[in-house]
Amino acid sequence: MSKHPLLEGLNPQQTAAITADLGPVLVLAGPGSGKTSVLTRRIAWLIQEHHVPHHRIMAVTFTNKAAGEMRSRVEKLLDSKLRGLQIGTFHSTCARFLRRDAQILGYRDNWVIYDSDDSQRLIKAIVADLGMDPKENPPRRINNRISAAKNEMILPEQYQAMSRFDERVATVYAAYQRELKTANAMDFGDLLLNMALLLQKSDERRKDYQDRFLAVLVDEFQDTNTVQYQLVKLLSAPQQFVFVVGDEDQAIYRFRGADYRNLLRFRKDYPEPAIVLLEQNYRSTQTILDVAGAVINNNSNRTPKNLHTSRGQGEPIALHEAADEQYEADFVLEQVRKLRESASIAYSDIAVIYRTNAQSRAFEEAFIRARLPYVLLSGFGFYQRREIKDLLAYLRLIYNPDDRVSFERVINTPARGIGKKSLQAFADWVTSEDLALSDALNKLYYDDHNPLSTAVKGKFLQFVNLLATWTEMAQPGGLGDLFQHIVKQTRYDLHLEKISQHEDEALDRAQNLSEFYGMLMKADDSGQTLHDFLDERTLYTTADSLEEDDDKVRLSTFHSIKGLEFPAVFITGLEQDNLPHRNAIAEGKEGIEEECRLFYVGITRAEDHLFLSYAMQRRPFGGSSINGISRFLADLPAHLLDGSPLTLAYLRQARAVAAPTQWEPRHPIFERQPKTIAPPKQSIAPANPAIRSQFAAFKAPQKPMLRIGSRATHKQFGGGLVIGIDPGGDIVSVSFDQHQLKKVFAEDLTPLVE
DNA sequence: AATGCCAGTGTTTTT
DNA sequence: CACTGGCATT
Numbered sequence: 030m031s032k033h034p035l036l037e038g039l040n041p042q043q044t045a046a047i048t049a050d051l052g053p054v055l056v057l058a059g060p061g062s063g064k065t066s067v068l069t070r071r072i073a074w075l076i077q078e079h080h081v082p083h084h085r086i087m088a089v090t091f092t093n094k095a096a097g098e099m100r101s102r103v104e105k106l107l108d109s110k111l112r113g114l115q116i117g118t119f120h121s122t123c124a125r126f127l128r129r130d131a132q133i134l135g136y137r138d139n140w141v142i143y144d145s146d147d148s149q150r151l152i153k154a155i156v157a158d159l160g161m162d163p164k165e166n167p168p169r170r171i172n173n174r175i176s177a178a179k180n181e182m183i184l185p186e187q188y189q190a191m192s193r194f195d196e197r198v199a200t201v202y203a204a205y206q207r208e209l210k211t212a213n214a215m216d217f218g219d220l221l222l223n224m225a226l227l228l229q230k231s232d233e234r235r236k237d238y239q240d241r242f243l244a245v246l247v248d249e250f251q252d253t254n255t256v257q258y259q260l261v262k263l264l265s266a267p268q269q270f271v272f273v274v275g276d277e278d279q280a281i282y283r284f285r286g287a288d289y290r291n292l293l294r295f296r297k298d299y300p301e302p303a304i305v306l307l308e309q310n311y312r313s314t315q316t317i318l319d320v321a322g323a324v325i326n327n328n329s330n331r332t333p334k335n336l337h338t339s340r341g342q343g344e345p346i347a348l349h350e351a352a353d354e355q356y357e358a359d360f361v362l363e364q365v366r367k368l369r370e371s372a373s374i375a376y377s378d379i380a381v382i383y384r385t386n387a388q389s390r391a392f393e394e395a396f397i398r399a400r401l402p403y404v405l406l407s408g409f410g411f412y413q414r415r416e417i418k419d420l421l422a423y424l425r426l427i428y429n430p431d432d433r434v435s436f437e438r439v440i441n442t443p444a445r446g447i448g449k450k451s452l453q454a455f456a457d458w459v460t461s462e463d464l465a466l467s468d469a470l471n472k473l474y475y476d477d478h479n480p481l482s483t484a485v486k487g488k489f490l491q492f493v494n495l496l497a498t499w500t501e502m503a504q505p506g507g508l509g510d511l512f513q514h515i516v517k518q519t520r521y522d523l524h525l526e527k528i529s530q531h532e533d534e535a536l537d538r539a540q541n542l543s544e545f546y547g548m549l550m551k552a553d554d555s556g557q558t559l560h561d562f563l564d565e566r567t568l569y570t571t572a573d574s575l576e577e578d579d580d581k582v583r584l585s586t587f588h589s590i591k592g593l594e595f596p597a598v599f600i601t602g603l604e605q606d607n608l609p610h611r612n613a614i615a616e617g618k619e620g621i622e623e624e625c626r627l628f629y630v631g632i633t634r635a636e637d638h639l640f641l642s643y644a645m646q647r648r649p650f651g652g653s654s655i656n657g658i659s660r661f662l663a664d665l666p667a668h669l670l671d672g673s674p675l676t677l678a679y680l681r682q683a684r685a686v687a688a689p690t691q692w693e694p695r696h697p698i699f700e701r702q703p704k705t706i707a708p709p710k711q712s713i714a715p716a717n718p719a720i721r722s723q724f725a726a727f728k729a730p731q732k733p734m735l736r737i738g739s740r741a742t743h744k745q746f747g748g749g750l751v752i753g754i755d756p757g758g759d760i761v762s763v764s765f766d767q768h769q770l771k772k773v774f775a776e777d778l779t780p781l782v783e
Numbered sequence: 784a785a786t787g788c789c790a791g792t793g794t795t796t797t798t
Numbered sequence: 799c800a801c802t803g804g805c806a807t808t
């Protein structure tokens with residue numbers, strides 16, 4: 030075959046994937062193997078060579094941003110606008126379909142989407158309605174159970190209660206689904222579940238969708254869960270022109286019910302799929318790939334892959350030990366400056382990756398201090414701010430007057446003299462009368478059979494009147510004005526001052542509000558309705574709207590960095606209990622293997638420069654904790670690493686005691702439980718006499734021992750933490766409080782009792 | 784019965 | 799440190 034323009038510059042495997050016959054295709058794509066390219070060209074190929082009309086193709090990506098990019102790349106390849114081409118995440122795609130079809134399931138057209146915070150609030154309200162103790166039944170935990178059930182397509186009536194707690198979950202789950210329906214709302218899980226139910230229940234609609242979508246393509250298939258898998262199956266029937274791309278080594282959404290074994294299942298469920306393996310890496314240096322391979326190789330149940338690159342060896346991986354998280358941030362800053370100066374790498378070509386969102390803080394502070402530009406790819410975004418959620422709740426309630434969560438959020442915000450008791454009385458009444466919220470509020474006008482006192486009823490009605498005037502105002506193009514009215518009429522500005530602890534906070538919140546106002550004005554300019562605005566903001570995250578050329582360093586969790594690539598990458602916080610995270614360790618082998626994949630995903634984002642760092646000490650809140658290093662570090666090939674001699678010596682010692690290929694290695698250097706050192710108390714000895722006597726006994730030994738992880742004072746360098754003891758015990762590595770790491774003679778050290 | 788203040792408590796990851 | 803929930807006050 031002579032080279033088709035769509036196949037220009039591609040290797041044989043990529044070509045095979047793109048030109049595979051119509052039918053099920055499974056592409057197993059290692060990181061950096063050009064899978065996005067394969068997906069976009071496959072779509073173009075379907076349109077050009079198989080004459081599949083573009084509006085009969087559906088592609089699912091993992092983020093909305095990736096969806097946008099994919100669309101523009103296909104459009105560029107074919108040099109035409111493809112408006113009807115359906116590309117989006119599972120959630121936004123289902124939301125879009127349900128906008129049209131939710132009436133079939135009994136929703137009114139103005140249904141809204143609840144985010145996790147909304148769901149949790151509703152569950153909390155239901156727990157209260159049912160008279161359950163919120164301490165025994167934490168709404169958060171119940172929410173997790175319910176959303177897990179939805180991912181597995183388990184309906185309330187099918188929910189198997191294996192414990193007393195589960196029985197209560199089942200009760201709440203049933204009530205929750207009723208309340209959602211009454212509130213005319215769907216949570217994230219409902220978007221997927223309802224779509225699947227619709228396709229199962231309505232023969233007519235199923236046929237419609239199946240007829241419409243000749244071809245279905247899914248990216249990141251290893252991170253699909255049961256309901257997503259079923260959706261793909263339902264939508265791609267009966268012709269089964271389904272093209273999925275995935276990599277079991279990059280499965281990182283187990284907590285959302287995703288199961289990488291769906292890749293295996295695919296082979297069984299679809300007859301003789303074409304299977305293509307993409308192993309040629311175009312992204313990283315060989316060194317980076319070797320390190321990545323060494324890390325992922327420890328996982329069981331995976332297909333071994335042979336990732337290779339023609340990019341050459343590249344530079345060694347930098348390993349850095351920091352005294353604490355601030356020094357870690359300083360290290361990153363320093364390296365960022367160097368990268369910019371000596372390698373002329375742009376800020377936007379640099380990513381800093383960490384395990385938990387809270388870790389961004391140290392970096393943010395350091396970047397602000399140094400006046401270097403950065404942007405957060407994940408974390409508690411703008412829309413999670415209290416003041417934004419409040420105003421959003423007003424807007425949502427205007428749009429959908431049955432939205433209980435929004436109603437309960439704003440009915441007494443700012444304070445209107447309607448407290449917990451009145452609200453619960455009202456809620457109980459609404460439930461017992463089986464009313465929708467808007468009907469109940471209406472009923473207050475003409476029906477005296479309600480539990481509210483005249484005074485409180487008056488307050489309710491005042492609020493209802495306000496709501497009515499705003500609803501009148503909610504015209505297209507008038508969102509900005511509407512916002513102004515709400516703020517003015519509720520005196521929300523005064524409320525802001527009240528809830529703020531200090532001047533700065535009030536200012537910050539006010540700025541957020543004006544930013545929000547700006548967004549509404551922008552929506553007005555582009556002709557968006559309230560409906561458009563609300564839909565978009567639930568399903569889109571900050572990362573989705575980030576411009577490529579925004580020259581700022583990217584700060585991100587491992588999860589949010591997925592799918593992206595950068596010339597320079599920093600992986601930070603490589604400490605035991607952080608990566609792997611302590612909660613994941615508690616989940617056992619599966620949990621740890623997923624953490625290993627997180628590390629792998631992080632490493633394979635890097636093209637040229639990779640930096641690894643860990644901090645000996647962190648201050649999560651109040652006290653501080655001393656950490657061992659991540660067990661994953663023990664797997665790194667020493668000859669590929671570059672770092673200070675002491676750091677490498679420390680690592681070598683760690684490796685010497687670990688059996689790298691097993692998950693069970695247990696040695697103090699890994700094992701060390703993070704000790705929370707309480708803020709100094711009056712006396713070191715415990716106050717409880719019984720414990721105090723034990724304490725005294727402990728203190729007795731004539732020769733206190735030097736132990737790894739214990740504190741000691743040196744006659745010259747002062748206090749420090751023992752981090753390593755050389756064989757023989759004469760020479761000891763100590764991390765001194767002055768932030769230097771030194772090897773000293775044991776005899777010069779005096780151990781301290783903790 | 785609502786509001787304001789204080790103490791205790793707790794953190795994985797996201798659509 | 800920041801948030802939530804309980805308690806005392808108005």
